[in-house]
Amino acid sequence: DYSIKVKVNSRDEIGNLAAAFNEMANSIYLEETKKREFIENVSHELRTPLSYVTGYTQAILDDVVKGEDQHKYLTLILSESNRLEKLVTNLMDLAKMNNEKLVNQVPIAFAQFLEDFFEQYSLKMKERGFSLSLTVDPDSIIIADESQLKQILNNVLDNAMNYSPVGGVIRVQLTNEREQVILKITDSGIGIPKEDIPHVMDRFYRVNKARSRFDGGTGLGLAIVKQMVVLQKGTVTIESEAGKGTTVRLSFPSVS
Numbered sequence: 630d631y632s633i634k635v636k637v638n639s640r641d642e643i644g645n646l647a648a649a650f651n652e653m654a655n656s657i658y659l660e661e662t663k664k665r666e667f668i669e670n671v672s673h674e675l676r677t678p679l680s681y682v683t684g685y686t687q688a689i690l691d692d693v694v695k696g697e698d699q700h701k702y703l704t705l706i707l708s709e710s711n712r713l714e715k716l717v718t719n720l721m722d723l724a725k726m727n728n729e730k731l732v733n734q735v736p737i738a739f740a741q742f743l744e745d746f747f748e749q750y751s752l753k754m755k756e757r758g759f760s761l762s763l764t765v766d767p768d769s770i771i772i773a774d775e776s777q778l779k780q781i782l783n784n785v786l787d788n789a790m791n792y793s794p795v796g797g798v799i800r801v802q803l804t805n806e807r808e809q810v811i812l813k814i815t816d817s818g819i820g821i822p823k824e825d826i827p828h829v830m831d832r833f834y835r836v837n838k839a840r841s842r843f844d845g846g847t848g849l850g851l852a853i854v855k856q857m858v859v860l861q862k863g864t865v866t867i868e869s870e871a872g873k874g875t876t877v878r879l880s881f882p883s884v885s
C-alpha cells in the first residue's frame with residue numbers, strides 16, 4: 630500500500646497542491662515498493678520549504694521579526710518558494726515523461742541540433758559567467774524526442790554551472806563511435822566524491838549540501854535525465870573526481 634498522503638494541514642491551496650503531488654506520484658511509473666519511498670520523499674521535500682514559508686510569514690505578521698530582519702526573512706521565503714516551484718516543475722516532467730501522447734520521437738541530425746541548441750543556451754552561460762567549448766563530429770542521426778533531448782541537455786548543463794566556480798569553461802564534445810553517438814559534457818567544478826557517484830541519479834539524492842555554493846536543487850535533475858535518456862534508448866554514465874570536475878557521458882544509438 631503506497632497511500633501515504635502528503636499531510637499539510639493548512640489552507641486550501643496548499644491542500645490542493647498536496648493532492649496534486651499525490652496524483653502525480655501515482656501517474657509516474659514506479660514499482661509498488663518504490664512508490665511508498667517516493668511519496669515519503671515528496672512529502673518531506675514538500676513539507677520542509679512549506680514549513681519555512683509559513684513559519685517565517687507568521688513570525689513577520691506577529692512582529693517577532695522586525696526592521697532589517699524582515700528583509701532577510703522575506704528573501705528566505707522567496708528562495709523557499711522558488712524551490713517549491715522547481716520541485717513542482719520537476720515532478721511534472723517526471724509525470725509527463727511516460728505519457729505516450731506527449732512523446733514524439735523523430736530522426737534528429739544531432740550535430741545541427743546541438744549547434745541550434747547552443748545558439749540559445751550559450752547566452753544563458755555567458756550571463757552566468759561561463760564559456761562554452763563545443764566540438765562536433767560530422768552529423769549523425771539519432772531517433773529522439775526533441776523536447777526531451779533539450780531537457781536532458783538543460784539539466785546536465787545547469788548542473789555543470791551550479792557545481793562549478795564562476796568563470797569556468799564547459800566542454801561539450803560530440804563524437805561518433807561505431808553505432809553510437811557519444812556526447813560528453815565536462816566541467817571543471819567541485820566534482821563528485823567517489824562514494825556518491827553511484828547514487829547521484831537516484832531521485833532526491835544530493836551530495837552533502839555543505840560542499841556546494843548552490844543550494845537551490847531538488848535532487849531530481851539527474852533522475853529525470855536518466856529516465857529520459859533510457860526512453861531514447863541511450864545510456865548515461867558519470868565520471869568525476871572531487872575537486873577536479875565532472876564528465877557526463879551520454880550515448881545514443883545512431884541510425885546513419
Ligand code: ADP
Binds near residue numbers: 792850
Ligand atoms: P540537484 O537539483 O541537487 O542539482 P541533480 O539530480 O541534478 O539534483 O543532481 C544530484 C546531485 O549530484 C547534486 O545535488 C550534486 O550534489 C551532484 N551533482 C550533479 N551534477 C554535478 C556536477 N556537474 N558537479 C558536481 N556535482 C554534481
